[in-house]
Ligand code: SF4
């Protein structure tokens with residue numbers, strides 16, 4: 001342990017602790033900008049400077065470690081002046097109008113200027129050239145608001161192992177962005193939005209589709225239905241000041257009804273449908289592999305996460321056969337809504353608008369992929385992130401916190417607990433195993449409370465295995481087979497796992513990959529900032545939602561049984577293949 | 591250092607394919623060494639005379655780096671150029687004397703006439719445009735040069751004529767300038 005004094009308080013912390021962390025522990029707040037918990041501490045912006053007695057100059061507290069007997073002043077005249085100067089300099093090269101910026105009220109630069117009592121900008125200098133990049137369906141970049149904190153670089157290169165964003169040029173003309181200060185569409189960006197999730201200002205954000213959705217709701221000739229991804233219910237409350245991890249399923253449904261949607265459904269229904277299709281696909285692949293009947297690719301990868309799809313298309317195009325052919329739940333929902341449901345209510349697909357509420361920016365990209373038009377028109381018309389829905393509810397003047405609970409509509413609005421946990425890393429795996437195990441053995445999955453704990457939680461790569469015994473007659477070829485599964489979240493972890501498999505150091509039958517750290521609950525469209533502590537709270541909330549249901553297995557969902565009986569026939573049937581499965585496109589990585 | 595007979599013809603006017611082939615040999619040699627990006631880019635520039643997109647993408651693929659990272663390095667160092675050089679270089683003096691006596695306007699006039707920016711070359715690859723420090727002819731500011739020839743007291747309005755003259759003299763077949 002190391003003892004030091006910060007602002008006359010004696011603090012004792014472990015060796016190697018930074019001054020910033022030590023101060024926080026003592027309840028002393030040092031302002032920061034480039035620093036981001038769980039992401040980076042690089043000492044780039046110098047906003048966190050403090051005075052250390054005996055040191056020649058001020059030190060950046062986010063990187064400087066404590067030492068025995070150190071005397072720190074976080075608020076000396078010198079520290080205050082230096083900090084203020086740094087922020088004033090940033091502001092002098094900042095073009096943006098807070099009133100019309102999507103980060104108004106949620107902006108770290110705005111908060112910093114306010115906290116430091118900055119009232120005018122005393123360095124009226126030259127402004128850098130502004131580049132607005134709206135080349136992708138998912139994201140918009142505006143370099144005039146960039147504070148060069150480099151968080152997006154770290155997340156894109158390290159967490160996601162994409163490396164789409166780097167500093168371009170030098171000196172005053174430096175732009176943080178894609179190659180040669182070009183567009184995201186020209187590089188291998190997978191549109192995951194993790195950069196937008198960590199940006200402290202309005203320099204990278206989701207592409208806003210709120211106006212388009214209002215337009216659809218105002219159009220009397222259209223039937224507008226909405227689906228909400230499992231992860232929304234554990235995070236939307238944060239947009240209205242509720243504690244992270246507050247479940248707001250019922251209030252969310254009521255809010256959507258008040259916004260004017262003709263029917264409020266649930267992506268959870270489609271998640272259950274995904275399990276039916278993907279579970280059977282896995283068992284079929286296993287059968288063909290084990291009986292030597294066919295030439296199938298194993299391990300099979302899940303395909304729910306569109307950022308991951310784009311990633312494997314770019315970086316491992318030779319492994320596309322390993323991807324499940326199942327569309328994501330969002331797209332299965334769109335295809336079913338515009339066929340099965342449209343027929344039920346006597347509408348044509350073109351008279352229907354399907355809106356998705358997603359924790360994800362890549363879903364905006366996915367919705368407009370050319371493959372996703374199996375109803376004859378674009379299956380999902382608009383995708384709003386959790387943040388956009390939050391803004392829409394606010395705009396409508398709805399007092400979200402005090403709303404009564406509502407219930408989703410039928411017949412494509414019921415989801416099992418297995419569908420809820422699609423939101424968490426490890427959840428799709430667990431949901432698939434709950435069904436596949438029961439299909440094969442006729443017994444419940446032998447894990448405590450149905451939770452496959454080895455693949456839950458925030459470790460980057462997780463694995464589990466289970467041996468099939470006493471199989472049902474038609475699955476006897478699985479008797480004694482040990483199924484090995486793995487789970488990775490964050491594309492950097494996905495890459496690590498794939499490299500291990502390619503090097504022959506690991507082998508599995510089934511692998512779940514989610515693009516975002518923590519899974520969808522940590523998606524690029526979720527309320528900012530998502531720290532590990534917040535991820536854990538959202539994950540817990542989702543498990544609670546699952547445990548609170550009597551319906552906890554996809555194949556027990558009566559609406560799923562109904563859609564197969566009335567419309568689809570059987571999993572992997574002809575109509576399933578047309579509406580619920582897809583193909584992928586190999587791409588090059590530069 | 592690199593065995594040129596491997597797959598390259600080594601003729602004067604090598605095709606892009608041949609140049610890329612030479613680059614592949616360089617990449618092969620460096621790819622497992624740490625810190626190889628800058629040396630490989632320098633060699634690539636030596637091979638192509640500049641760094642075209644095709645070469646940069648080849649480097650990114652070969653060294654398993656992201657293209658944005660490679661681009662970031664290229665755009666950081668002034669000695670890398672992504673624009674081909676012209677056969678001759680126009681240099682406009684930006685020394686103090688020339689600057690205050692119309693060097694900047696002169697440069698603008700040249701950019702206008704040639705329709706290129708500093709660091710670029712004309713589409714026919716005849717002329718590149720650069721800025722330079724004092725030519726030692728401050729008394730006769732503003733100054734510029736094309737190749738070895740220095741032009742003094744150049745009025746921006748005269749720029750068009752100078753370029754047309756140059757083209758008549760050196761690129762007679764084309765006659766008129768860009
Ligand atoms: S980024 Fe922040 S400071 Fe800049 S305009 Fe937006 S809200 Fe205002």
Ligand code: SF4
Nearest residue numbers: 156189190192193195
């Ligand atoms: S969206 Fe994802 S892949 Fe694209 S630049 Fe941002 S972090 Fe990188």
Ligand code: SF4
Nearest residue numbers: 146147149150152199
């Ligand atoms: S775009 Fe945002 S995250 Fe990236 S450097 Fe600029 S301010 Fe930081």
Ligand code: FES
Nearest residue numbers: 034043045046062
């Ligand atoms: S927060 Fe410490 S240097 Fe930026």
Ligand code: FES
Nearest residue numbers: 683685688724725
């Ligand atoms: S400043 Fe231009 S020649 Fe000296």
